[in-house]
Amino acid sequence: MSIDIEATKRAIAQRIGRVERQLVDLAHRIHAHPELGFEEHRASRWVADMLSHAGFQVQHGCYGLPTAVRATIGSGPVHVGICAEYDALPEIGHACGHNIIAAAGVGAALGLAGSVDELGLTVTLLGTPAEEGGGGKILMLERGAFDGLDAAMMVHPAAVELAAMPGTAVSQFEVTYEGKPAHAGAYPELGVNAADAMTIAQVAIGQLRQQTRTTDRIHGIVTGAGSAVNVIPDHSAGKWIVRSDSAEALATLTGRVHRCFEAGALASGCTLSLVPTGPDYADLRPDAGLLALYRANAQALGRVFADVPNGLMGAATDMGNISHVVPTIHPMLGLDCHPAANHQPEFAAACITPIADRAVVDGATAMAWTAAEFAVFKPS
Structure with missing residues (x-):
């Protein structure tokens, strides 16, 4: 018919x-x-x-x-x-x-x-x-x-x-660093600074951007990095998104970004946790x-x-x-x-x-x- x-x-x-x-x-x-x-x-x-x-x-x-x-x-x-x-x-x-x-x-x-x-x-x-x-x-x-x-x-x-x-393809994750508190004026050498770890990671990401493609994006926010100015921060946290134009390119870029956060942990002596906040979008x-x-x-x-x-x-x-x-x-x-x-x-x-x-x-x-x-x- x-x-x-x-x-x-x-x-x-x-x-x-x-x-x-x-x-x-x-x-x-x-x-x-x-x-x-x-x-x-x-x-x-x-x-x-x-x-x-x-x-x-x-x-x-x-x-x-x-x-x-x-x-x-x-x-x-x-x-x-x-x-x-x-x-x-x-x-x-x-x-x-x-x-x-x-x-x-x-x-x-x-x-x-x-x-x-x-x-x-x-x-x-x-x-x-x-x-x-x-x-x-x-x-x-x-x-x-x-x-x-x-x-x-x-x-x-x-x-x-x-x-x-x-x-775009997207990966989303939450980052936390755990360090050790100490009096920032009297005994700073006893502290392990989690805010420093986050700063080091952000600087590394800033340097990485020069070596990424025009179709790549890396963006995030710091949601916590200490609560008192005279205490070495023992905790910092942030949420991040990595974008690229294909799932394959996203996987490569995400691995490079994760290594920036690992660098923050290595340099500061903090422990790092990277947890996905949702499934990757293709x-x-x-x-x-x-x-x-x-x-x-x-x-x-x-x-x-x-x-x-x-x-x-x-x-x-x-x-x-x-x-x-x-x-x-x-x-x-x-x-x-x-x-x-x-x-x-x-x-x-x-x-x-x-x-x-x-x-x-x-x-x-x-x-x-x-x-x-x-x-x-x-x-x-």
Whole structure:
């Protein structure tokens, strides 16, 4: 049976249009009640309930994660996964726009629901907790959430429209040094200075940067280095992130950075602890065929893509790990809010504007149209 894909796409858009108000309300409710990674109890329940009421088979609290969601409809041979993030950032709330991601993902799933039999589709919405450093998708990947998917997709808000985010590979870890306290004026020779260890490591990293590539980044903060000026600090701590443009390059760079911290311990006499604060994020590798479909569909909705400068370094996402095993796209929805950008309070404010509300609907529609065309044309 031949499928009139344009008629199908019109029907999808109409279904999304009928729930537009509910989708925008979902985005605004999640924004008004920010929850940190693995604590998104309200947001994940709202997503699960909305899809359950629409006839999806829903699991809430799956894959060993209390705030993960799996909602499936259809039984066709082509299986498309749509990811919905909903975690916020500490102190600045939804300054990365995950409220928009969740609502757009739900909208795409609802738009496709009435066409799954016609298209031979199975559609699964995956609510993925803790993208902001917790690696929720990586845990779900390891536990089978993405098994059997033919494609995975999501949209993400940004200051400008991008078909593909330049996604870096990232390693995150916490550093602690333990030394020995002593009176800094009377008996400094009895102390082992943990603050010195951290300083030596930071100087070594500063020197290392001259020998790193332009696509490498090393950044961190010192979270503690003593509490009294007349006491030799016996404890210091910091949190660090290392970025590179591929998982392979990240492994090499991370090893070099770790040796800088080992140098601090060796020179000061302190003991060192290096503990990962989450799983490593892989670089994002968008699928060219899926991306071409999405770009054409977004442009048909009036979305205008910005030019990406060569060598632009991007943020990291646990969707990168998914892209290494499943054909994946992660386009960016422009909110026309430059110079406000992700992870700024001003960007949080931009995520509940009329432009953001339009992005929810456009993102849902473009993803749903892309999934429909993928089921019919299956681009390679």
